[in-house]
Amino acid sequence: MKIISITAFPFSLPTRRDFRWAGMLGNLGNFVAVRVETENDVVGWGEATPLPDWGGDFGRHAGETVKTVIEMVQNVLGPALIGSDVSDVTRAAQIMNHVAVGNVYAKCAVSIALYDAWGKVTGLPVYRLLGGKVRDGVAVAHMVGLMPQAEAVQEAVMAVEDGVGTLQIKGGVDSARDISLITELRRLLGDGITLRMDANQGYGHGKNASRVVRQLTDAGVSLVEQPSQGLRYMSEVTASSSVPIVADESCWDIHDAYDVVRERAADCFSIYLAKAGGFGGACKVADFAESHLMACDVNGSIESAIGTAANVHFALARPSVSLAAVIAISAPSGTHPYRVAGHYYDDDVLAEPMTVKDGALLPLDAPGLGIVVDEEKLQSFRSDK
Known part of the structure; x- marks a missing residue:
């Protein structure tokens, strides 16, 4: 064709x-x-x-x-x-x-x-083109953006009430705020919720980054994503940390993944289809991680339904992509299953909402990406008119 x-x-x-x-x-x-x-x-x-x-x-x-x-x-x-x-x-x-x-x-x-x-x-659905599904759903991690602590606590608590079991907490601007927020969330949510702090390289280098990660660990953090910048500094933090360290900015493609493993700079990879240039490159990273017994998630910049569907298919088909995914739950206006969890947009370009159960997106079994793009709505959202 x-x-x-x-x-x-x-x-x-x-x-x-x-x-x-x-x-x-x-x-x-x-x-x-x-x-x-x-x-x-x-x-x-x-x-x-x-x-x-x-x-x-x-x-x-x-x-x-x-x-x-x-x-x-x-x-x-x-x-x-x-x-x-x-x-x-x-x-x-x-x-x-x-x-x-x-x-x-x-x-x-x-x-x-x-x-x-x-x-x-x-x-065939895309996940079958990638080798078939290895799991029956993709657990969603809700992203709590940079916001005042009271708002962040409210956002996080409501997302957990919706049904997700993992939160990605954005930080890296003020480490004292991050530590205080994790302390409060752990107190409110208990031990059963995964709290993943994403510093976006914001904790500096060497001893400072290691010190902040230790304090976050004492506060109850479960994982820390990209606390520092550069493999040398990431490896120092990883060596001193008792919780898993996730490489995001440090790992874009298979070449970066090799370097991260060689330098022992992280325990997990955060994979974006975009960072790797598409399905083929992302599968290389995920399969490399599996060969090194490393867990991964699929992440991104909170895509629309098209990109989210692609993320779901990829996560379904790769064994190493076992961490909760920081992706949207896509739904047209008025049909979103949750108040907060995975709910980033008031409307989207698909005709029917994605199906979610217990905080996990279920497989999209129709051919291709498994969604029907509402082309009339997509045209109405064009930003070049």
Whole structure:
């Protein structure tokens, strides 16, 4: 089934409240939709959630913007793939890597769209194209953004009341606030809830980062994500920590994953489809982690339904992706199953809400990404009109 067109355009979703993390300059909810069309009118959808102010350690990986993603898809990546068979996803990744260095968010959006179209051609959900599911649901971790402590406590408690068992708490700006917040949440929520503090590299280097992690541990934290920047400093924290350390900014692709393991710089990986350039690259990281007995999660920048569906399929199909996923629970306006948990947007581009049970997203069993994109609504959310 030959590809006949690849197009891209921007869109935005309305947020339930302001969500942000350390170093974030823009706003949540800005995306690029990628539309791949094949012969016989099969359409695959992909998505990018680019951020210009977020990248790897010491600028090792560059940020992207909505405009750069559209430019790369429309004028570089897309033209190079026209005429290819939509099922040749590995070859497509090779072609994209040949015609463009970096630009992994743009490549990921194309990758997702190719898999969606391929699944629709074969009548199979994407998780089957990735090898089949190894779990029956994807546990969701609710992200509690940077906000005053009283608001953060309210957000966290309501998310747990909704049914999730893991919270990702954004911190890294004020370590004293982070320690106080973890102390309060552990007191209120008890020992059965996983509290994951994400510092976004904010605790400095060496002894300071190690000291803060020890204090968070004493306060009741379960995991700490990216407390420092750089493998040398991450390895110092990891060696001194009694709770697992998660590498996010330090691990984008399989090459970073190798370096993290070699330097013993983390206990777990946080995998983004976007950081790895799509399904193929993300699967390499997850399978590498499995071979080193490391747990992973699938994470991102809180995607719309298109990107969330891709995350669900990936998490279903990879054994190492066993940590609760920091992803949205996608639903159209007025149909969200929860007040707070996984509820980042007031509306979304899918026709029916995703199904959730006991804080876990259930498999999407329809062909491709398993969702019906409401194209009329998607057009209404376009931000270039």
